[in-house]
Amino acid sequence: MTEQHSHQFERGTDGPKVILVGVDGSDTSMRATAYAAGLARRQKALLAIVYVQPVMAAGAALGAPVAATTDAIAENLVTEIREATERLKGIFELRWEFHTFRGDPYNGLVKAADELKADAVVVGASEQAGHRFVGSVAVKLVRAGRWPVTVVP
Numbered sequence: 001m002t003e004q005h006s007h008q009f010e011r012g013t014d015g016p017k018v019i020l021v022g023v024d025g026s027d028t029s030m031r032a033t034a035y036a037a038g039l040a041r042r043q044k045a046l047l048a049i050v051y052v053q054p055v056m057a058a059g060a061a062l063g064a065p066v067a068a069t070t071d072a073i074a075e076n077l078v079t080e081i082r083e084a085t086e087r088l089k090g091i092f093e094l095r096w097e098f099h100t101f102r103g104d105p106y107n108g109l110v111k112a113a114d115e116l117k118a119d120a121v122v123v124g125a126s127e128q129a130g131h132r133f134v135g136s137v138a139v140k141l142v143r144a145g146r147w148p149v150t151v152v153p
Contacts, residue, residue: 016040016119020048020147022137023077027088028124032152033081036122037094039150041120047096048116051077074100105137113147122150 001059023029023034040047051074054070078098081095101108126136138151 015043016045018048018116018118019043019120019122020050020109020113020116020118021122022105022124023049024105024124025073025077026124028152030080030124032122032123032124032150033153035150039120040096040121041092041094045095045119046120047094048112048118049077049081049096049098050099050112050116051100052105052112053102054104055102062107063091069140074098084142094102106140109137109141110144110146118147120148120150122152125151125153135145 016039019036019040021033022030037047039045053071053074067120069079081096081098099112101112103111109121109123112118121141123141124139125138138149141147142151
C-alpha cells in the first residue's frame, strides 16, 4: 500500500462496518430498522440509525412550531429504539447510535452516509402512492450508486 492510499476510506472490503438505516416513524422505516439491526448484529457492524428532520421554512414563517415537533419525533424514535434494545438485551447484542440530520430526506441520508462512512444503506419503501411515478428517496439512493441500498417493504 502506498503512502497516498493508506489513509483512504474503503467501503465494504471486510464486510460492512457501518450499516445506516433511515427512520421517520413510519411502519416501513421501523421494519427497515429491524432488518438493518439483524444485518448489523450478524455482521458485527455498527447500526447508525438516522432521522432526517425536515426543514420547513414556510411553516416556520407562519409561526408553526416545526423544530419542536421534529425534535419530539426524534425523541420518540430514540425512546422506542432504546426500549426495543432493552427487551433484547442478553439475547442479541447490537451496537447502535442515533443521529439526527436536518434537510430533505434524500440529501440528509446522503450527508449522513458520507459523514458516518456507511458501507450500506437500508430504508423503508415509500408509503406514498405518487412515489411510484415520481420517485422515492429509496429510488434516488439507488440511482446515486454510492452504496449498496436495501429497500424494505
